[in-house]
Each structure stands twice: as structure tokens, then as C-alpha cells.
Amino acid sequence: MRTIYLDNNATTRIADEVLEEMIPALTNLYGNPSSMHHKGAEAGAPLALARERVASLLGALPEEILFTSCGTESDSTAIHAALIANPDKKHIITTMVEHPAVKTYCEDLEKKGYRVTYVPVDRKGRIDLNTLYANLSKDTAIVSVMWANNESGTIFPVEEIAKKVKAAGAVFHTDAVQAVGKVDINLADSAIDMLSLSGHKLHAPKGVGALYIRKGTRFAPFLMGGHQEMGRRAGTENHSSIIALGRACTLAAEKMDEENTRVKDLRDRLEKSLLESIPNSFVNGDLENRLPNTCSISFEYVEGESILLMMNEFGICASSGSACTSGSLEPSHVLRAMGIPFTAAHGTIRFSLSIDNTDEDIDTVIECLPGIIHTLRQMSPFWAEAMAAQGK
Amino acid sequence: MWDYTEKVRDHFLNPRNVGVVENANGVGEVGSLSCGDALKLTIRVSDNDIIEDAKFQTFGCASAIASSSALTEMVKGLDLNEAAKITNDDIAEFLGGLPKEKIHCSVMGRDGLERAIADFRGEVVKETQGNVVCECFGVTDLEIERAVKEDNLTTIDEIIHHLKAGGGCGKCHDDIEAIIHRVRGEATMEIIKPVRMSNMQKIKLIESTLEREIKPALQKDRGDIELVDVVGNKVYVRLQGSCATCSKSQITLKNHVEAKLRELVTQELIVEEVK
Numbered sequence A: 001m002r003t004i005y006l007d008n009n010a011t012t013r014i015a016d017e018v019l020e021e022m023i024p025a026l027t028n029l030y031g032n033p034s035s036m037h038h039k040g041a042e043a044g045a046p047l048a049l050a051r052e053r054v055a056s057l058l059g060a061l062p063e064e065i066l067f068t069s070c071g072t073e074s075d076s077t078a079i080h081a082a083l084i085a086n087p088d089k090k091h092i093i094t095t096m097v098e099h100p101a102v103k104t105y106c107e108d109l110e111k112k113g114y115r116v117t118y119v120p121v122d123r124k125g126r127i128d129l130n131t132l133y134a135n136l137s138k139d140t141a142i143v144s145v146m147w148a149n150n151e152s153g154t155i156f157p158v159e160e161i162a163k164k165v166k167a168a169g170a171v172f173h174t175d176a177v178q179a180v181g182k183v184d185i186n187l188a189d190s191a192i193d194m195l196s197l198s199g200h201k202l203h204a205p206k207g208v209g210a211l212y213i214r215k216g217t218r219f220a221p222f223l224m225g226g227h228q229e230m231g232r233r234a235g236t237e238n239h240s241s242i243i244a245l246g247r248a249c250t251l252a253a254e255k256m257d258e259e260n261t262r263v264k265d266l267r268d269r270l271e272k273s274l275l276e277s278i279p280n281s282f283v284n285g286d287l288e289n290r291l292p293n294t295c296s297i298s299f300e301y302v303e304g305e306s307i308l309l310m311m312n313e314f315g316i317c318a319s320s321g322s323a324c325t326s327g328s329l330e331p332s333h334v335l336r337a338m339g340i341p342f343t344a345a346h347g348t349i350r351f352s353l354s355i356d357n358t359d360e361d362i363d364t365v366i367e368c369l370p371g372i373i374h375t376l377r378q379m380s381p382f383w384a385e386a387m388a389a390q391g392k
Numbered sequence B: 001m002w003d004y005t006e007k008v009r010d011h012f013l014n015p016r017n018v019g020v021v022e023n024a025n026g027v028g029e030v031g032s033l034s035c036g037d038a039l040k041l042t043i044r045v046s047d048n049d050i051i052e053d054a055k056f057q058t059f060g061c062a063s064a065i066a067s068s069s070a071l072t073e074m075v076k077g078l079d080l081n082e083a084a085k086i087t088n089d090d091i092a093e094f095l096g097g098l099p100k101e102k103i104h105c106s107v108m109g110r111d112g113l114e115r116a117i118a119d120f121r122g123e124v125v126k127e128t129q130g131n132v133v134c135e136c137f138g139v140t141d142l143e144i145e146r147a148v149k150e151d152n153l154t155t156i157d158e159i160i161h162h163l164k165a166g167g168g169c170g171k172c173h174d175d176i177e178a179i180i181h182r183v184r185g186e187a188t189m190e191i192i193k194p195v196r197m198s199n200m201q202k203i204k205l206i207e208s209t210l211e212r213e214i215k216p217a218l219q220k221d222r223g224d225i226e227l228v229d230v231v232g233n234k235v236y237v238r239l240q241g242s243c244a245t246c247s248k249s250q251i252t253l254k255n256h257v258e259a260k261l262r263e264l265v266t267q268e269l270i271v272e273e274v275k
């Protein structure tokens, strides 16, 4: 059976070009970059190149890039650093729709005496800027707002927010794990102080990430020990994965246009066709400001896991919300924050595309999904009721 | 991805008996759209109390659909009294087992059947008449009591897996915990605690009280306790894990361990720590 992989917001395939650059790092370049011999130097050079490549994608300086073990570590490091560097400030502002990497950490900080404001979103997943600005105060240490939401794909006006936050004297961090490679980012012209990214969302391996820290931002390390990363993160580098991340960033720059044209067109075609062929369905998110690859679509009166498993029979891989929230009994916190009606919240599916997807992939979904939803609705006690109520 | 058995997959992908029985004389409805799963079971019972036909309509995950399908297969042709004995475990077993997080799907099946039978008999299911404890999933105190008793549940997680109660906002956790304590406390009191005990009986009761009532609470905080000896009314124990180094261990020993043993075994006991 052919795999139709439409779960790229969960993770992506390692690109061939990326893997190719990784191999020498896993074989010949085994020296420790910190060592004082030729094997060390040999390993250090590609590390420096990777740093330049990541910086270049973001419009940043190489010394502003810190390599980490994942997006989650980047997020934790950023928030932790801002709080340690500003010990008098006890207030954090974030949103109700952050990834658990930020959300759960903030909830834990609440237990440790910090005050956290979670800014709500509207039905389209857009954050309430007035509430955010109204809560900024002298006590605010950090504001953390994701660049784009992993479930709805909604893009937040982080550059605009960053300016206001800077004027109020707080640090601004953005979780750009889903935005990097899909949205044009130029940190040189922005007021963003810190930005997180993760390798496995842009065709690099899992278990590598980066944190951008604007030059001059006060910082305190999360991991202490050796002198790696200019003393900002101890621990011998995940050398091969960092090299891969560097290559993935140049690839992302090359493919950004394609993401926003061909991939976006595939997404739009998928969405339009499903809406037309499946009654009682609707798309979630801010259609004017959305990642080009993401489609969150709700089907009333059916349940997401059933849809996923039936699609899996056709080789189609998608998700019913953030992978982290699966196993819970409630719809994801993002859908709940958006106020998706309860008739549809449990039946929400996220398709997330990448440059690997083809027209054929989309055709298969368009062909299979209407039948799946129909089958499940015929089984659902609520579908018959709803149709009867509508006189159908 | 869930580890579903082949049988679950089969009943999910090829569900048996979907729909509504014609001339049904028993209907059982459980769950709701907002809860994420719901079952409507219809049965037709013959004059001599045989379930002639059973069909289901289910909204929910794969294991909810499979459990409903399995249920209809299990009850068709059964005598009503036999059908009434079917438990959630029976449904899970029919399917070759369910992941523990999905046990509530088999409980939903059992509840649907129970309600359909009650509906046929013109009765109402007692458990639905209780007070709602978990608002997120509309679960009553009587339903929780029953699950604690019948399925021998001891923790909130087990309640969540069985009934979903407590799996939402979490504000009902204290109430659920209180029900577990009450029901299990009653159970221990009822079963054991004879009026006069032999030494052997006393030691056994001390042991079982430690196992059931005391260890789980300590283990939650990564501590543990070991029974060293019983001499007359003196109970010698050794604290382990985090309890061994905890500054409050003496308070735990007196207020928790000794109090519980006195309550459930005999008032005369004195607990002492052996280092």
C-alpha cells in the first residue's frame, strides 16, 4: 500500500539532501569539536557552517544561534532565561493555544509563584491583541506567543506584538517551530528577542532544535557544565543532527516559494473539494493568515480517531489535533479555546502537507474521505437525528 | 497509535448489526456528542424473554464501535436474564482485550445493554438516578461507587479509564477520591475485622491493611513501608524510599499509619519505626 503522508506538522521525512550531508558526520567526522587536534577541527568546521546556515534562514547572526535538543528545549530555555535574567519580574503572558512545550511549562511556573496570563483566541484562532497589551506591565518578564499554530495553522502578528512588548520593557519570545520554512522571517528587522525552531518539522532529524537569542539579550543557561555553545548550553553537540539542521535550513530557503505556491495549491484543492463533497463540514483557522500547508477541517457527528483509522486503511496519515494531545478524552485545548462547536470538535482532522506531497496524494484523499465520513455517519445516532431535525 | 487486537479492528472495519431494530421493545441510550462517544442500542425481546434482535448506532472511536458491534453479537439469541449478566469485562474479553485507556468503551456497551433491558422491563437503571459528580462527562456518584465495587478500582486513573469521570477539567477529583475512600473503607470494614482476633488473624489484618490502605498512599509520594514484626500490640515497621529520608516521617507514622491501623485493626496498636 502506498503511504500518503499528510501529517507533516507532527514530523517530516528527512530530505535526501539532508541525509547525504549527515552521513560523513556519522562516520568520518567523529572528533569532538571541542578537542585540540585535527579530528576536533574537522568536526568543528561543519558545525560552524550549520550555524551560519540557520542564521541565514532567519536573517540573524551566527552567534545568535544556540543549538538545542528539540523545539521543546528551545521553548523552555527561552522562558527560563528570561525569568532568571529578570528576577524581580513575576509575570508571564502567553496564549491559550500554545504547544504544550510552552503551555505546560507556564502552568508549572504558576505553581512556583509566577503569575501567567493566557490570552484567549477567537473562533478563527486569532489572538485578542487588546487583552495581551492591556496585561503588559512593569512586572511582565516575558511574553511568549507562537508564530503559527500547529493545529489551526493560524499565523499570529508576532512582529507587531514584539514591538509593543519591547516598548513595555519585557522580553519577547516566539515558538516558530511551525513557521520556519513556511513564512518569510527576517529577525534583523524585528523586535523579536528569542525564537524557537525544531529540526524534524523541516526535513531534518528528530531531536535537534535551535534557539535564536538576539545579541544583547540577557541570558542564563538551562543546562550547565561544559563550555559548548559559548557557555550557553553545556553538553557535547548532537553533531550530525546539527549539520543536518543546517542543510535543512538552506533547503527550506530554496523551497519556501514552492511551499507557498504548489503546496498551498494542493492544500487549497484538498480543502475545497472536501467541503464540496462532504456536507456538514467546515474549515478552522484564520483563512487570511494561515500556514500554506495546514488544513484543519471538522466533520459534524463523527469522531476523529475512527476517521483516522479508516483513512489509515487507505495508507493516509493525518492527525486529529496535536499528536501530544492524543490519548486524552477531550478535544484539544486549541479547538476548545477556539470554541469549535461540540457537534464537531471531536470530529476535527488536521492534514498537514509538505513539499513531498503530490497531486496523486490529494486525489486519493478526495476519493476516499467522503465515503469514510458517510460510513461513520450512517453508524452515528446523531446523524439520523440531525437529518430528521433538518427535514432531510 | 493504539494497540488494538485483530478482533477490534475487524469489528470496527466490518461492524455487525448497525442500525435500529424494527419493532424494538427496548432502547438503551448512553453518552452524548459533547462527551465524545455515545451508543443507542435497540433490542427486540420475544414473548418468552429471548433477545431476538439487537442493533446499534455508535458515535465514537474505533473501540467504541467495536465494543457496540461485539455487544450485539453477544446478546442476540440470549435469554434476557443471561444477557443481564454480561459485564464490561465480558465485552473486552470477546474482543481479545482493550487498551486500558479504552475500557470505558466496553463499560458504555454494558450500560447501553442494561438500559435497554430496563427500558423493556419498564424500569430505570438506578445508577443514572444519582448525583452528577463529574460534570464534564455527566457521571453520577452511584456509577462511580458501582465501578469501584464491581471492578475493584482504587485510583483516579482507573476511574478515568473506566468511566471517563475525572478525565476533563479535573475539578471533580477530590469528590471521586472521597467516593473511592468511602466505598473501599466500607469494604474493608465489612469483610474483615472480626470481634476477637487470634494473634495470627491480627498479623494478617495488619498486613492486609498496610498493603491496601497505607502502601498505595505512600507509594504515590515515592515512599514505602515494610512490616518487620508484631510483638503484642507493638507493630514494628521500616520506612523506605522517600519516607525514609522525609522530615515528616514521624508525623506520617503516627497520623497516618498508626491511625489507619487502629481504625481498621484494633485501637490498642502502637506503631514503632525500626531504622
Ligand SMILES: Cc1ncc(COP(=O)(O)O)c(C=O)c1O
Pocket: A009, A010, A069, A070, A071, A072, A073, A099, A101, A146, A148, A149, A150, A175, A177, A178, A198, A199, A200, A207, A208, A209
Ligand atoms: C508549535 C510547536 N512547538 C513546539 C513543538 C515541540 O518540538 P519538539 O518535538 O522538537 O520538541 C512542536 C512539535 O510538535 C510544535 O508544533
Ligand code: FES
Pocket: B133, B134, B135, B136, B137, B165, B166, B167, B168, B169, B170, B171, B172, B173
Ligand atoms: S467535572 Fe469531572 S473532569 Fe471536569
